[in-house]
Amino acid sequence: MHKLPSIDFTNKKNLKPSSTSWLATALEATRALEEYGCFIAEFDKVTPELNDAVFHGLEDLFDIPIETKVLNKSTKPFENVLAYNKLVAELEEMVTRMVFETYGVEKYLDAHRKMVTYLCRGMKYRPPVENETNMGFVPHTDKDFITVLHQNGVNGLEVKARDGEWFSVELVPSSYIVMSGDAAMAWSNERLYSPFHRVTMNGKESRYSIAQFSFLEGIIETPKEFVDEEHPLLYKPFDHLKYLDFYNKEENRRLECAIRTYCGVNV
Numbered sequence: 001m002h003k004l005p006s007i008d009f010t011n012k013k014n015l016k017p018s019s020t021s022w023l024a025t026a027l028e029a030t031r032a033l034e035e036y037g038c039f040i041a042e043f044d045k046v047t048p049e050l051n052d053a054v055f056h057g058l059e060d061l062f063d064i065p066i067e068t069k070v071l072n073k074s075t076k077p078f079e080n081v082l083a084y085n086k087l088v089a090e091l092e093e094m095v096t097r098m099v100f101e102t103y104g105v106e107k108y109l110d111a112h113r114k115m116v117t118y119l120c121r122g123m124k125y126r127p128p129v130e131n132e133t134n135m136g137f138v139p140h141t142d143k144d145f146i147t148v149l150h151q152n153g154v155n156g157l158e159v160k161a162r163d164g165e166w167f168s169v170e171l172v173p174s175s176y177i178v179m180s181g182d183a184a185m186a187w188s189n190e191r192l193y194s195p196f197h198r199v200t201m202n203g204k205e206s207r208y209s210i211a212q213f214s215f216l217e218g219i220i221e222t223p224k225e226f227v228d229e230e231h232p233l234l235y236k237p238f239d240h241l242k243y244l245d246f247y248n249k250e251e252n253r254r255l256e257c258a259i260r261t262y263c264g265v266n267v
């Protein structure tokens with residue numbers, strides 16, 4: 001039975017670049033992204049108050065009647081969500097930096113950071129009613145570089161391990177899932193893994209989750225450091241946002257490995 005590693009990114013760890021604890025955490029995080037394509041991060045920068053405010057905001061948003069939602073006219077500033085996004089971006093930045101350093105490709109980090117843009121998506125999964133499937137989100141891989149996922153207290157996320165086994169992820173409130181997406185897999189010449197994952201609803205409570213995706217505005221190219229005789233180049237340089245457009249076309253949504261079809265070498 002698989003279990004995701006849980007890695008401490010809390011303040012008490014005092015993660016300072018180049019410190020011993022930073023290096024150890026960097027290695028742990030990178031190995032987890034290689035093995036499972038994700039890990040649980042303990043992260044305490046988002047205070048419980050902000051966390052609650054964000055989830056209450058999400059509940060209110062989903063409660064707006066459909067007639068009002070379709071007007072798409074909210075002028076309500078999403079201050080809490082923006083504050084949340086900034087703090088979660090710190091986690092994403094830390095993990096990305098750790099991965100680049102662990103692979104010795106940190107000279108590409110500045111260029112990478114300049115290209116990062118975020119997409120944040122809030123989700124509500126209501127409990128299934130009788131005779132309804134409990135599938136909340138169909139199996140998929142993320143199309144971005146690094147995703148940070150967070151949920152209200154209700155579990156439901158399942159991840160497919162490299163051996164094909166699905167296993168569930170149990171989170172405590174202050175924890176997040178950090179996951180590598182297709183773009184990170186291609187960039188790293190498949191050192192990092194982009195795992196299939198899905199949401200299954202079992203209990204009686206609604207599940208709310210927030211996903212923060214990092215996309216790159218521009219071309220992603222595998223650093224030459226990942227390529228040698230034993231590891232031939234697997235992906236051609238690709239435009240990340242155009243990959244998203246490709247995936248969003250109906251005929252491409254069910255491809256087994258969209259990124260390979262899109263920019264795989266010899267495909």
Ligand SMILES: O=C(O)CCC(=O)C(=O)O
Pocket residue numbers: 121123137142149151157197198199209210211
């Ligand atoms: O709700 C979740 O935990 C998963 C969401 C997800 O996989 C996605 O938005 O890509």
Ligand SMILES: [Fe+2]
Pocket residue numbers: 140141142197
């Ligand atoms: Fe996902």
